[in-house]
Amino acid sequence: MIKQAVVSFICGVVFTLGLTIAGMTQPAKIVGFLDIFGNWDFTLVFVMASAVGVYFISFQSIIKRNKPLVAPKFLIPTRTDLDFRSIFGGILFGLGWGISGLCPGPILSSLGKGTTPIIVVMLFMLIGMFISSRIDQLSNK
Amino acid sequence: MDTIIGNNIIFNAIIGGTLIGLASFCLMLFNGRIAGIAGIVKGALRPEKGNFMWRVTFIMGMILSGVLLERLYPQLYRMEIDRSIWAYAVAGLLIGIGTGLANGCTSGHGVCGVGRLSNRSVTITMSFTLSGIIVVWVINTLLGGRI
Numbered sequence: 001m002i003k004q005a006v007v008s009f010i011c012g013v014v015f016t017l018g019l020t021i022a023g024m025t026q027p028a029k030i031v032g033f034l035d036i037f038g039n040w041d042f043t044l045v046f047v048m049a050s051a052v053g054v055y056f057i058s059f060q061s062i063i064k065r066n067k068p069l070v071a072p073k074f075l076i077p078t079r080t081d082l083d084f085r086s087i088f089g090g091i092l093f094g095l096g097w098g099i100s101g102l103c104p105g106p107i108l109s110s111l112g113k114g115t116t117p118i119i120v121v122m123l124f125m126l127i128g129m130f131i132s133s134r135i136d137q138l139s140n141k
Numbered sequence: 142m143d144t145i146i147g148n149n150i151i152f153n154a155i156i157g158g159t160l161i162g163l164a165s166f167c168l169m170l171f172n173g174r175i176a177g178i179a180g181i182v183k184g185a186l187r188p189e190k191g192n193f194m195w196r197v198t199f200i201m202g203m204i205l206s207g208v209l210l211e212r213l214y215p216q217l218y219r220m221e222i223d224r225s226i227w228a229y230a231v232a233g234l235l236i237g238i239g240t241g242l243a244n245g246c247t248s249g250h251g252v253c254g255v256g257r258l259s260n261r262s263v264t265i266t267m268s269f270t271l272s273g274i275i276v277v278w279v280i281n282t283l284l285g286g287r288i
Contacts, residue, residue, distance in 0.1 A: 001194060007171040008195040012202020014164040015176065015248075020210045020217050021145050022157025027222050034270070034277040046154035047161070048251060054162025055256030059169070068173035075173050076257070077244075082264055089242025090250075090265040094272030096235030099228050099280070099288060101220075103247040104178040104240060108200060110218055112208030120226055121233040128237015129183045135242070 003070040016109040022047040025109050027101025034098050089132075143216060165253055168199075177249020178203075179240035223287035239269070 023029050023043055032041030067073055097103050100121055102110070107125060110118050144153045165176035172195055174181075185196040211218045224232075240246040243265050245254060250269075254262020280288050 001191070004172050004195045005198040007167065008199040009202040011164045011168045011176065012199040012204075013206040014160055014167075015178075015199075016203045016206040016210065018157045018160030018162075018164060020157070020207070020214065021160065022154050023143060023150065023217065024157065025207070025218050026143075027220050031222055031277055034273040035281055036274055037278055038281050043150055043154045046151050047158040048255075050155045050158030051162040051165070051252045052256045054159050055165050055252055056258070058162070058166040059256055062166075062169055065170075068169070069171045071171070071173040073173055074169070075175070076169075077175065077254075077259070077261075080259070080261055082261055086243045086261070086265055087268045089239045089244070090268035091239070091272040092235045093239025093243055093246060094269030094274075095276045096232040096237075096239060097247075097269060098273035098276035099235070100224065100232035101222050102232070103236065104182060105203070105246070105248050107236075108178065108182075108203040109207035110211070110220075111204050112211055113218055115220070116226060117220055117224070117229045120229045121236070124230045124233025125237040126182070126186065128234045128239070129179070129186055129241045130237075131234075132238050132241020133183065133187060 007070060015105065018051075019105055019109050025106045027106075030101040030103070030106075031098065145214060145217070161248075161252060162256070165248065165256075169253075175249055175253045177245045177253060179236075179246035180244065180249050183241055225288065228288045243269070 019025055024047060029041055029043055032039065033044040062074065102121055104125065107118065107122055111122055144150055146153055146156060168174050168176040174195070181196050181199055185193065185200065243250065245262070245265065250262040250265045255266055280286060
């Protein structure tokens with residue numbers, strides 16, 4: 001438990017460091033990436049390509065292992081179906097991503113700024129997640 | 142200066158992306174967990190025994206290092222897009238509900254899911270990128286760049 005918590009903390013620190021170096025904590029860069037018909041900023045393409053590339057290559061070593069180093073088992077999603085709910089959720093998320101230039105990672109990284117916009121976006125994101133949890137509960141009944 | 146290492150933006154993008162990939166890999170290698178930020182936060186909202194502390198420390202690690210980096214490099218944390226507080230509120234709600242329904246965001250689906258070559262994640266990543274492109278087009282073209 002303690003080991004997992006320590007590993008998580010370090011991963012969180014490195015994750016923010018990566019986002020910051022990559023320039024992804026600047027909403028203007030995200031909006032610039034989505035602005036393909038205007039003044040397109042392709043920085044995010046290189047960020048995603050290197051992150052996905054590193055994960056893809058290193059994931060091959062995960063497949064060969066029986067269990068993680070400090071936890072009982074790997075929890076890897078097994079779903080392959082495509083449902084309306086997920087795609088609809090993706091579309092809603094994309095709208096929020098484009099309006100604010102923020103997604104959950106950079107929201108956490110930028111929270112320390114403590115400015116009104118970031119506090120508001122964080123607060124409403126938590127409300128949104130709470131609502132989706134309620135939808136989960138209702139649809140499971 | 143908009144970069145930390147040297148002054149090439151693309152080089153910094155690749156180093157930053159590599160660190161994101163490595164942090165995500167380590168969370169899987171050590172803890173067996175997908176590094177999906179939306180999922181980690183959403184799970185922390187409904188604490189379960191034995192499945193809570195790692196979420197909190199991950200979130201704390203992200204926030205605290207952000208506090209430090211923002212002090213050192215404030216220019217990398219500028220929010221210079223023209224948005225009202227209402228736009229941020231609506232955006233936050235859409236991000237929360239959307240990632241909740243889709244079971245993931247840019248990290249969980251975009252990095253980890255696509256990195257595992259999951260068709261599901263590839264499709265969801267395309268759906269949020271497409272709707273993001275459309276809403277930015279609407280804001281920049283029809284609304285004059287502000288909302």
